[in-house]
Amino acid sequence: MTGPVNAVGSGGAGGTLVLAATPIGSRDDAPPRLLTELAGADVIAAEDTRRFHTLATALGVRPSGRVVSYFEGNEARRTPELIEALRSGLRVVLVTDAGMPSVSDPGYRLVAAAVEAGIRVTAVPGPSAVPTALAVSGLPVDRFCFEGFLPRKRGERAGRLTELAAERRTMVFFEAPHRLAAALGAMVEAFGPKRPAAVCRELTKTYEEVRRGPLGALAEWAESGVRGEITVVVGGAPAPDPADLDDEELARRVTARMEDGTPKKDAILAVAREAGVPKRTVYDAVLSSR
Numbered sequence: 434m435t436g437p438v439n440a441v442g443s444g445g446a447g448g449t450l451v452l453a454a455t456p457i458g459s460r461d462d463a464p465p466r467l468l469t470e471l472a473g474a475d476v477i478a479a480e481d482t483r484r485f486h487t488l489a490t491a492l493g494v495r496p497s498g499r500v501v502s503y504f505e506g507n508e509a510r511r512t513p514e515l516i517e518a519l520r521s522g523l524r525v526v527l528v529t530d531a532g533m534p535s536v537s538d539p540g541y542r543l544v545a546a547a548v549e550a551g552i553r554v555t556a557v558p559g560p561s562a563v564p565t566a567l568a569v570s571g572l573p574v575d576r577f578c579f580e581g582f583l584p585r586k587r588g589e590r591a592g593r594l595t596e597l598a599a600e601r602r603t604m605v606f607f608e609a610p611h612r613l614a615a616a617l618g619a620m621v622e623a624f625g626p627k628r629p630a631a632v633c634r635e636l637t638k639t640y641e642e643v644r645r646g647p648l649g650a651l652a653e654w655a656e657s658g659v660r661g662e663i664t665v666v667v668g669g670a671p672a673p674d675p676a677d678l679d680d681e682e683l684a685r686r687v688t689a690r691m692e693d694g695t696p697k698k699d700a701i702l703a704v705a706r707e708a709g710v711p712k713r714t715v716y717d718a719v720l721s722s723r
Contacts, residue, residue, distance in 0.1 A: 456560050458635065474524050474571055475518070480534075501514075533558075566605060580606050589616075620667060631666045634663055
């Protein structure tokens with residue numbers, strides 16, 4: 434039995450939560466509706482209130498509503514307060530420092546709580562570093578996945594990238610400038626130095642820069658230091674040629690997954706999908722390797 438379907442439209446309980454995308458660089462990218470929402474909101478929840486006031490001034494907007502902070506350090510405490518405001522019928526606009534709220538930024542907790550409470554949630558679409566970086570990367574964009582920020586610890590980061598080594602979709606990552614060289618180096622180890630990639634820096638800003646090339650070359654370039662907001666786009670793994678995978682190699686891959694704790698049946702299925710061969714072929718390869 435499935436659970437109830439939450440399909441709140443214009444008739445949701447109480448007020449409305451508006452997720453408002455803000456410019457990732459150029460203020461000229463702000464959509465007209467953003468200005469309207471900021472001017473008319475009852476409450477504006479901002480990741481950084483000082484940055485928000487700077488943005489509002491640059492856009493020529495005078496908010497009439499109350500401005501409160503909503504960031505990683507206080508979102509657990511602030512969320513119930515905002516839900517109560519929404520229940521009372523207020524229009525709450527959520528903004529982050531740049532881009533769409535809840536996408537690697539504060540917001541998910543509030544959205545989930547609002548949905549649970551039956552409150553209407555809508556959005557002001559606008560600038561986002563993810564599709565922008567994909568569009569200018571020169572890499573395939575028909576299928577992609579967003580991985581956000583990699584773990585800071587070296588071992589955890591390596592583990593995450595190892596899991597993604599066989600991912601065939603183009604991948605998008607966010608990264609802090611002081612960790613970029615280490616992240617690209619870890620990608621070289623997991624994906625190989627020849628995997629095509631692009632490092633997009635300061636998108637839509639005055640000093641926008643897009644570096645394209647193999648991961649190995651990009652990792653060397655980043656060693657000298659990089660500044661600004663960083664988005665990394667990495668090409669997916671090339672489809673393996675079944676002719677290059679003999680029984681010994683297929684069996685080795687299954688064994689490697691089993692040593693990492695994957696059940697045999699699941700390991701065989703995963704290798705078959707990764708190699709693009711029937712599951713029976715991998716199963717027979719495992720049997721012949723005994």
